Amino acid sequence: MRLLFIGDVIGRAGRAAIAEHVPVLRQKLGLDFVVANGENAAGGFGLTENIAQDFLNAGVDCVTLGNHSFDQREALVFIERAPHVLRPVNYPPGTPGRGSWLYETKAGARVLVVSVLGRVFMDAMDDPFAAVERELSACPLGQAADAIILDLHAEASSEKQALANLADGRVSMAVGTHTHVPTADWRILPHGTAFQSDAGMTGDYDSVIGMDKDEPIRRFIRKTPGSRFEPADGPATLCGLFVETGADGLAKRVEPVRVGGLLAQALPA
Amino acid sequence: MRLLFIGDVIGRAGRAAIAEHVPVLRQKLGLDFVVANGENAAGGFGLTENIAQDFLNAGVDCVTLGNHSFDQREALVFIERAPHVLRPVNYPPGTPGRGSWLYETKAGARVLVVSVLGRVFMDAMDDPFAAVERELSACPLGQAADAIILDLHAEASSEKQALANLADGRVSMAVGTHTHVPTADWRILPHGTAFQSDAGMTGDYDSVIGMDKDEPIRRFIRKTPGSRFEPADGPATLCGLFVETGADGLAKRVEPVRVGGLLAQALPA
Amino acid sequence: MRLLFIGDVIGRAGRAAIAEHVPVLRQKLGLDFVVANGENAAGGFGLTENIAQDFLNAGVDCVTLGNHSFDQREALVFIERAPHVLRPVNYPPGTPGRGSWLYETKAGARVLVVSVLGRVFMDAMDDPFAAVERELSACPLGQAADAIILDLHAEASSEKQALANLADGRVSMAVGTHTHVPTADWRILPHGTAFQSDAGMTGDYDSVIGMDKDEPIRRFIRKTPGSRFEPADGPATLCGLFVETGADGLAKRVEPVRVGGLLAQALPA
Amino acid sequence: MRLLFIGDVIGRAGRAAIAEHVPVLRQKLGLDFVVANGENAAGGFGLTENIAQDFLNAGVDCVTLGNHSFDQREALVFIERAPHVLRPVNYPPGTPGRGSWLYETKAGARVLVVSVLGRVFMDAMDDPFAAVERELSACPLGQAADAIILDLHAEASSEKQALANLADGRVSMAVGTHTHVPTADWRILPHGTAFQSDAGMTGDYDSVIGMDKDEPIRRFIRKTPGSRFEPADGPATLCGLFVETGADGLAKRVEPVRVGGLLAQALPA
């Protein structure tokens, strides 16, 4: 199966990149399933129902979230009727929405997506290690799922790498999000899971993590409130990770994707 | 001028990569100046005088440190007689050692290196923004220095990118360290500074940030003390950033370097 | 019933205060049950089996722990055979020891003690709110227990007060620990639970949170490693909270206890 | 001299307590100088010019701030013309307002007030230890000032106690703020400085740190956004510390003040 995971989409520039590039990539790369992290799609903070729908229209199959899941309050409501949108699985029990879901591709393959939040340098959610363990036990790769995609939404590279190695051999790909910078450590872990510490953002890199540079720099220096953070509006780079799985659902091939905008371009041949 | 910055060297595996690859890279890339971050070189924690000397012997011109600067207590002493070793400049006044230094290459060019610690998710040091401003004012690129290399030792990508954009046009390269993962966002910023959010570690990537995987994973899951963290001892990937500057000291060319070990290899042509 | 909760006992000075004052207080105040937090009893870090036994000998019925539960590695073992020692209940499942226990006083009354760790500004444990909810549902005051004592081991006053108000009316007393400073907000909450944001430490207050002052001050100023932290060894103040419950197990009376050492003395009449 | 320091005033309830009690306390205690921390006076977040004026009218001589100094944006402007309002001294250079000031009482005595922000578990400001050192060197007690009041606005008791011991013998009183809970560790330090880890808030204690309980508890449990935090509006307890100094400006006497509301009352005889 051919999978694409796209990192945090930031504001209008990121959304434009989704609309422009996903249809092309789907075809060019022969993709079976596409996940995009949408936690910053609405003005940099959260996701609206309309934007989620635009993602689907562009060819995204599943939209994951993160620590900004409910910045747009409407997400607390529409997420209940949006099986293609996942908030992290380790929110407390009773949280609206779901944290993992088993999707079916057009060709009939079953793809499990799990979103999980780290806790290092972040608000304390339920144990991500226990949550991943539980999800993977409930839906084993090769038995209940033909492919499994794990979105590790976390700040610390140590926590991401620990989670990924815990899942190694049991998921097709474990890819980090949240730092808004793609990492150059894509590889296949010893037991067959494709990994990248962070997929990077899909946004304008002439920015501070996707936001117009001036106000973040000013706040670091001055420590006083100023204007609101606004997404930078230059051309976005769509950043993500491409994985091709074998019959066992594990990764045979992993390659970075960086299309458009300021970063060095990368596209699987 | 041709510059190479090498990210956090981890333990024995990282040191072996320095000894093996730096002499070759110096020649192959025609390097004028090489900086390596050595804060994890001694068993994963700090730097000893002997290791610093080994780095010099291998062709490193300057060793920078970070939040682990003084994990090896001898560093509080030998750093005073080691002008080629820099601890972050924003330690409080009176800290042993120096945080920036103007070096001279064999060809007589002047290279300023500045090391600075971020404060987001880290222990609170003196203001890194004010410190960088002060250092760059005291030694302007093109006047007092022919090249300037800025080591941004920080956790948060926002703080690194804010600092880099503050320095843009005033340093040859601003490169992050500390996350132990190379980023794929190398580029030249609008005003001519080469940038990469993190150079990545020089260590064994079959690990959790360079450490043998078992104990970090166990601690995340169990939350109880176990054995000591030990550097992973498989083959290391030397990770870094190559920059070529023009007559004005700004970057004309920037390329990632990843040599040996598990990561996808990268070497300037 | 007459209950005494004693805050974090620090090193030798704190242990001496336990040995000296607990027997006297038991008699003078007619105490039915005494809890002491022992997470710093062994040289400032953790608890040994011998020290736990000394506490029992002095008249302590239950020793609670906190974030330093397992600083003394032997605690991972002896805690299994020590029903009078509790580590926080929201360590992950599988952690040695227990987090709550139903004790019986000499007079045959049943006292439930629950220890829980906060997560704000602390390492991320399992959800303390869910844990408290679960423990109190399993052993309701007035039905399964005649008195309930809740040790809220947390840094932030907001988290302690939120937890205490959640438990209000369902426990006899909810008392904070961990900041090593007694608070002057002891009172009975609207639904009948006695509360104090922090019981304070049982240690030498001519110190920095119980430790000899010099090294902590030096580290704040210098940011470099120095000598080890050592408990201050002047006379300790035993700090705690006295509560008298009514027939329903809720608090009728709450008074602070501060005996010995440098703090203003307080003792229920 | 007779000094009163009043802890964080929270919203309308806190302001009412200032208006009601300060005039009475001024007279009853024969106060020469009154400081109140006003960082939460305006709806729980920041300070307006009108509220600052109300404080003065009630008999407060100096209003200190904290991490919420500029939550009300107008403070960035009016603080420049408000010498009776101090923001923490270790904001970066160039911040509007001042962090210390030498006031003159009606009787002609000189009182220096210094406000400083801690950095543990808080946003990183300039070094509070260096800042306190600098302020006290510039205006020595007994020479340039007849009394010195130090507001230690910090989260961690360790940092407050380290700062207070650094200042011991050089200031009349060093009193903590920010945790919104009064501590019961008021005393005179070995070299003559009156100290209390936290003065406590002046607000309604039937709350979570001064805020209506429901929303804070809900957020801890649910981790999703809800309504705004609103100050609790029951009767406030005015909390503070009373100090009487001798001819040398050091403390001869220290007593807690808790007037009104739910806490056990305390008033110097």
Ligand SMILES: [Fe+2]
């Ligand atoms: Fe994001």
Ligand SMILES: [Fe+2]
């Ligand atoms: Fe995020």
Ligand SMILES: [Fe+2]
């Ligand atoms: Fe490092």
Ligand SMILES: [Fe+2]
């Ligand atoms: Fe580091």
Ligand SMILES: [Fe+2]
């Ligand atoms: Fe403690």
Ligand SMILES: [Fe+2]
């Ligand atoms: Fe603790």
Ligand SMILES: [Fe+2]
């Ligand atoms: Fe406050």
Ligand SMILES: [Fe+2]
């Ligand atoms: Fe505050």
